[in-house]
Amino acid sequence: MPREAPYLAVADSLRARILAGEWEVGARLPSRAQFAKEYGVGRNVTQRAMDRLIIEGLLEGRAGSGTYVRKPRERxxxxxxxxxxxxxxxxxxxxxxxxxxxxxxxxxxxxxxxxxxxxxxxxxxxxxxxxxxxxxxxxxxxxxxxxxxxxxxxxxxxxxxxxxxxxxxxxxxxxxxxxxxxxxxxxxxxxxxxxxxxxxxxxxxxxxxxxxxxxxxxxxxxxxxxxxxxxxxxxxxxxxxxxxxxxxxxxx
The missing domain is CATH 3.40.1410.10 (Chorismate lyase-like)
Known part of the structure; x- marks a missing residue:
């Protein structure tokens, strides 16, 4: 199995939960440590998964505050x-x-x-x-x-x-x-x-x-x-x- 598969699996799961409305736009997500415990993976895996969703535009990181569900931008x-x-x-x-x-x-x-x-x-x-x-x-x-x-x-x-x-x-x-x-x-x-x-x-x-x-x-x-x-x-x-x-x- 490719090394990146664990973080992709976590990213897929988080993406589905965000799109299903588990967290509202503007809501702060649990910490990477909490997600690591929930998914039974290392923090580096949840870090990469959340970074991927930031790149996709679903999340945004705020320095010193955490990670939030990003408001969709007009395209x-x-x-x-x-x-x-x-x-x-x-x-x-x-x-x-x-x-x-x-x-x-x-x-x-x-x-x-x-x-x-x-x-x-x-x-x-x-x-x-x-x-x-x-x-x-x-x-x-x-x-x-x-x-x-x-x-x-x-x-x-x-x-x-x-x-x-x-x-x-x-x-x-x-x-x-x-x-x-x-x-x-x-x-x-x-x-x-x-x-x-x-x-x-x-x-x-x-x-x-x-x-x-x-x-x-x-x-x-x-x-x-x-x-x-x-x-x-x-x-x-x-x-x-x-x-x-x-x-x-x-x-x-």
């Missing part, structure tokens, strides 16, 4: 589609408007940052080539909903009014609109979604728990010649948002 849908890019402006702002929320963001850009090897590969440039990198914290009605780190080769934007994404005449207008203003036409966006767990830094910024599920999206924009002109790592907290992809279908 909304975030739609990613090509038509949002075509209509101009920020796709995030438009998406939040459709959800009945006000989308805003905070950002910090740095110029002439040497491209790390992984980013250079995604942008088809040499490692160490200068880029502008911008870190974003996206908000909906003032609450954090998404993080993003963007990289743009300075070979494309240096000396233009859009070299810093959130400054100048097209600040906040999105990559497609900004690049269009300097004659670079974006034709394709490629996104690679991957599941992940929140690090301490991500949890702090998003207001979630360490280990909460995330969706990490690696996005790269390509111009009409197939040249990558921007790449970004987007982080969405799964406990609050589900991501849906919308595709246009050509008629026969």
């Amino acid at each position: 909304m849908r975030m739609v990613r589609s090509r038509h949002r890019e075509r209509r101009g402006g920020s796709p995030f702002h438009a998406d939040m408007k459709e959800r009945g929320k006000v989308g805003t963001w905070e950002s910090h850009s740095q110029a002439r940052v040497p491209a790390p090897e992984t980013i250079a590969e995604r942008l088809a440039i040499n490692p160490g080539d200068p880029c502008v990198t911008t870190r974003y914290e996206f908000l909906a009605d003032g609450q954090p909903v998404q993080l993003s780190t963007s990289w743009e080769p300075m070979a494309i934007t240096d000396g233009t009014p859009i070299v810093l994404p959130e400054m100048g005449p097209l600040a906040g207008m999105g990559v497609v609109e900004r690049m269009h203003s300097i004659g670079v036409e974006i034709d394709i966006a490629v996104e690679v979604p991957r599941p992940a767990r929140a690090t301490q830094a991500q949890a702090n910024l998003l207001g979630i728990s360490v280990g909460d599920p995330l969706l990490e999206i690696e996005r790269t924009y390509y111009d009409t010649e197939g040249r990558p002109v921007e790449t970004a790592d987007i982080v969405v907290p799964d406990v609050r948002w589900e991501v849906a992809y919308e595709f246009g279908v050509e008629r026969p």
Whole structure:
């Protein structure tokens, strides 16, 4: 039997009891020691079982207080589609408007940052080539909903009014609109979604728990010649948002 089976069995039992309403939302659970005695296992087993339910979002730990049944959070849908890019402006702002929320963001850009090897590969440039990198914290009605780190080769934007994404005449207008203003036409966006767990830094910024599920999206924009002109790592907290992809279908 796999070593993790005992804590999974305890987690399954506790999950069923929570969903059955044995403890109300906001109620404090018995201690790990009490559960260890009840299930006839070691405290490390109940620790791992409860940690798993915290990661799943059923429980929350409060420092110095104990473990509580977590209030279910509203989970909304975030739609990613090509038509949002075509209509101009920020796709995030438009998406939040459709959800009945006000989308805003905070950002910090740095110029002439040497491209790390992984980013250079995604942008088809040499490692160490200068880029502008911008870190974003996206908000909906003032609450954090998404993080993003963007990289743009300075070979494309240096000396233009859009070299810093959130400054100048097209600040906040999105990559497609900004690049269009300097004659670079974006034709394709490629996104690679991957599941992940929140690090301490991500949890702090998003207001979630360490280990909460995330969706990490690696996005790269390509111009009409197939040249990558921007790449970004987007982080969405799964406990609050589900991501849906919308595709246009050509008629026969």
